[in-house]
Amino acid sequence: MAASSRQRSTIAIIGLGNIGGVAAGCLRAADRQDIIVCVRQPIERLYLERPEGDVEVPLRALTNPADAKPVDWVLLCTKAQQTPSAAPWLARLCNSSTRVAVLQNGISHVERVAPLAGDAVVVPTLVYYNGERLGADRVRLRHVAEHDLVAADDADGRAFAQLLEGTPLRVLLSREFSTLAWRKLLINTVANPITALTLQRQAVFRREDVKALCIAILEEAVAVARADGAQLAEDEAVKTMSTLLTYPPEAGTSMYFDRLAGRALEVEALTGAVVAAGRRLNVATPLNAALLTLLRAVSDAASAG
Ligand SMILES: NC(=O)C1=CN([C@@H]2O[C@H](COP(=O)(O)OP(=O)(O)OC[C@H]3O[C@@H](n4cnc5c(N)ncnc54)[C@H](OP(=O)(O)O)[C@@H]3O)[C@@H](O)[C@H]2O)C=CC1
Numbered sequence: 001m002a003a004s005s006r007q008r009s010t011i012a013i014i015g016l017g018n019i020g021g022v023a024a025g026c027l028r029a030a031d032r033q034d035i036i037v038c039v040r041q042p043i044e045r046l047y048l049e050r051p052e053g054d055v056e057v058p059l060r061a062l063t064n065p066a067d068a069k070p071v072d073w074v075l076l077c078t079k080a081q082q083t084p085s086a087a088p089w090l091a092r093l094c095n096s097s098t099r100v101a102v103l104q105n106g107i108s109h110v111e112r113v114a115p116l117a118g119d120a121v122v123v124p125t126l127v128y129y130n131g132e133r134l135g136a137d138r139v140r141l142r143h144v145a146e147h148d149l150v151a152a153d154d155a156d157g158r159a160f161a162q163l164l165e166g167t168p169l170r171v172l173l174s175r176e177f178s179t180l181a182w183r184k185l186l187i188n189t190v191a192n193p194i195t196a197l198t199l200q201r202q203a204v205f206r207r208e209d210v211k212a213l214c215i216a217i218l219e220e221a222v223a224v225a226r227a228d229g230a231q232l233a234e235d236e237a238v239k240t241m242s243t244l245l246t247y248p249p250e251a252g253t254s255m256y257f258d259r260l261a262g263r264a265l266e267v268e269a270l271t272g273a274v275v276a277a278g279r280r281l282n283v284a285t286p287l288n289a290a291l292l293t294l295l296r297a298v299s300d301a302a303s304a305g
């Protein structure tokens with residue numbers, strides 16, 4: 001084996017959906033590390049549509065955790081509620097030198113993943129790019145913000161940013177990670193439930209009545225976030241709505257795609273997290289609780305069907 005190929009670090013991507021598909025395509029196209037994808041259906045090639053130019057990349061896929069060996073990095077790209085099902089992968093891929101970057105929405109990345117990652121270090125990240133799996137072997141990247149991912153400005157977060165150098169995915173490093181995690185959750189508190197429940201893409205946020213409802217939902221979530229220590233602006237709800245309105249109207253959301261496909265929804269890590277934190281911190285969240293009931297009903301019916 002050539003010296004240069006021995007020095008390449010190894011990355012395993014668990015879950016090749018909207019987010020994992022884009023990450024795998026971007027990293028594989030940059031070709032700076034050895035990449036494997038941990039999937040449930042075999043796949044040999046992936047087409048990535050992206051503003052920087054479309055690429056087609058070969059993939060090395062594993063479908064059986066027993067075939068996996070420890071790697072330098074794991075990118076965990078499942079939905080939050082699917083995390084326990086990734087445990088057999090994590091058990092094989094992690095040792096004390098492994099870092100597990102969690103590319104999931106929500107605010108409790110470390111609590112969710114650390115119990116399954118053994119001695120590995122869990123690196124929480126916030127995902128801002130919009131991914132859309134267009135077919136079994138095709139995925140599309142949309143940049144919707146100045147940065148595509150956020151990591152904490154510490155040694156592990158900086159190592160994560162280095163991993164993505166040479167790809168079109170831009171990583172913001174922040175010393176205010178927990179505030180930014182709440183800011184991202186605020187967007188998901190409206191974007192995901194409203195698109196999933198109305199079965200409409202983000203164009204739905206251009207309606208005045210929907211905007212007004214979203215502001216009211218956000219006011220509750222902002223109060224919870226502040227009680228949890230997030231440093232937010234006086235007019236954070238309005239600002240969040242303005243940010244959401246800069247996203248392309250034709251973009252969907254991860255929950256919208258799940259509803260469309262009749263899959264279980266990522267309810268508990270998003271609206272569920274707001275309602276649970278509100279209960280813990282004594283902040284009333286009646287609108288979010290109403291959304292939670294509806295989302296659970298939709299999700300449970302999908303799981304049962
Ligand atoms: N989509 C987006 O634009 C954004 C999504 N996010 C967040 O990113 C995270 C990932 O979302 P997204 O990519 O949309 O989700 P997807 O549902 O598109 O992808 C999840 C993938 O994980 C796979 N998977 C689940 N369990 C396992 C397992 N045990 N072993 C192997 N593969 C598994 C699924 O496989 P299978 O196909 O076989 O079910 C699926 O392909 C979520 O937390 C979401 O909220 C954040 C920002 C934007």
Ligand SMILES: CC(C)(CO)C(=O)C(=O)O
Pocket residue numbers: 105127128129130131187188191192252253254255
């Ligand atoms: C911000 C948004 C809506 C971008 O796709 C997202 O996080 C999601 O789809 O889950």
